[in-house]
Amino acid sequence: MRIPFLDLAKANAPLMPELAEAAARVIRSGRYLGGTETAALESEMAALCGKRGAVAVSNGLDALRLIVRSWVDFGKLREGDEVIVPANTYIASVLPLTEFGLRAVPVDPSEKTLNLDEEGISKALSGRTRAVMLVHLYGTPATTPGFAARLRGEGLMVIEDCAQAIGASIGGKPVGGWGDAAAFSFYPTKNIGALGDAGAVVSDDEELLAYVRALANYGSDRRYHNIAQGYNCRMDEIQAAMLRVKLRHLDQETRRRQRVADAYRNIIKHPEVTLPMHEESAVQVWHQYPVLCRRRDELRRYLEGKGVGTDVHYPEPFYQQPCYQGLFEGQWPVTDRICREIVSLPIGSVSPAEAEEIGLLINQF
Ligand SMILES: Cc1ncc(COP(=O)(O)O)c(C=O)c1O
Structure with missing residues (x-):
């Protein structure tokens, strides 16, 4: 058996004719930035989230950065304001906060969902809290649309990091539609991945x-007129065309991931392996299938020996990274444990039958 953790060429192969046709269309159009594909993708993303509009940008980090920078420029966020973030998120959620002098407040996630829950957030709220970042990690919605609405009702800004959760929802309410603004990443490994960077x-x-939109285009609201000292964070037209092809197949891709997750859940029975929570009330899109195991590194070596690749999301929390030395003081025991024990099983390019085989191997570990 040889099952790599993720084989992107294999995952993209069935879409080859459609992707090639879309790429050819862009090449022939002579318009490589800000054309009809980008505008159409923006409408499709807004519709997916039930929101009024979208701006296609360069990547997920820039999407978050542009939102935060806008709120800082609008005076909605000020230096020193506290923003709650999950302690176990990827560092890209946090970089745009610290960049603008905001105080990121790490909060341990629920051990069951590996995501922020209402209790954790409620306990961390202080008089200085101005915003909450809901990161829907691993494809599982963090908290609920009702809770997000309650936070907003209390005057807090809610920013959703949907990098890992496109298509996830609760009660028919898609992530990206819960907060004041949402950021998406189309990094190639994401459920909807560009053939390069996009967000x-x-x-x-x-x-x-x-x-x-202005900030992402040198701060320009119209040609040669700059209202802000901006950046160049535009999405390429060709990436927009690739993403539109993939968006058409989002439901199918989500169902495939759900079937793989179901296969893992039905097969894996091992006293030392804890499966992620399958939340009946939520549509989970399974960006990753993370399990916890105290002998994580041993389990990974065992699977590698059987030809099965795995990955770790994430081995070191952001608050322990060298770039943040001395910045974060506190204890996040749940996140520390997750970092020691978490391992992601293949899900991005495997079939349910392959997941069953992997599950049987795990049972023999
Ligand atoms: C939770 C989360 N936020 C933000 C990002 C940043 O997205 P990008 O890689 O497109 O900059 C990523 C992924 O890479 C992510 O996993």
Whole structure:
């Protein structure tokens, strides 16, 4: 058996004719930035989230950065304001906060869902909290649309990091539609992946969207007129075309991932392996299938010996990274444990039958 953790060429192969046709269309159009594909993708992303608009941008980190920078420029966030983030998130959720002098407040996730829950957030709220970042990690929605609405009702900004959860929802409410603004990543390994870097900002707030659009284009609201000292964070037209092909297949891709997750859940029975929570009330899109095991490194070596690749998301929390030395003080025992024990099983390019085989191997570990 040889099952790599992720084989992107294999995952993209069935879409080859459609991708090639879309790429050819862009090449023939002579318009490589800001054309009809980008505009159409923006409408499709807004519709997916039930929001008024979207701005296609360069990547997920920039999507978050552009939202945060806009709120700082609008005076909605000020230096020293606290923003709650999951302690176990990828560092890209946090970089845009510290870059603008905001105080990222790490909060341990629920051990069951590996995501922020209402209790953890509620306990961490202080008089200085101005925003909450809901990161829907691993494809599982963090908290609920009702809770996000309650936070907003209390005057807090809610920013959703949907990098890992495109298509996830609760009660028919898709992630990206819960907060004041949402960021998406289309990094190639994501459930909807570009053939390079890409991202998007989604919101109901037209003023925010217009400002993000300007910031992403040198701060220019019209040609040679600059309202802000901006950046170049535009999405390539060709990536927009690739993403539109993939978006058409999002439901199918989500169902495939759900079938793989179900196969793991039905087969894996091992006293030392804890499966992620299959949340009946939520549509989970399984960006990763993370399990916990105290002998994680041994399990990985065992699977590698059987030809099965795995990965770890993530081995070191952001608050322990050298770039943040001395910045974060506190204890996050749940996250520390997750970092020691978590291992992601293949899901991005495997079939349910392969997942069953992997599950049987794990049972023999
Ligand atoms: C939770 C999360 N936020 C943000 C990002 C950043 O996205 P990108 O790689 O497109 O910059 C990623 C992924 O890479 C992520 O996993």
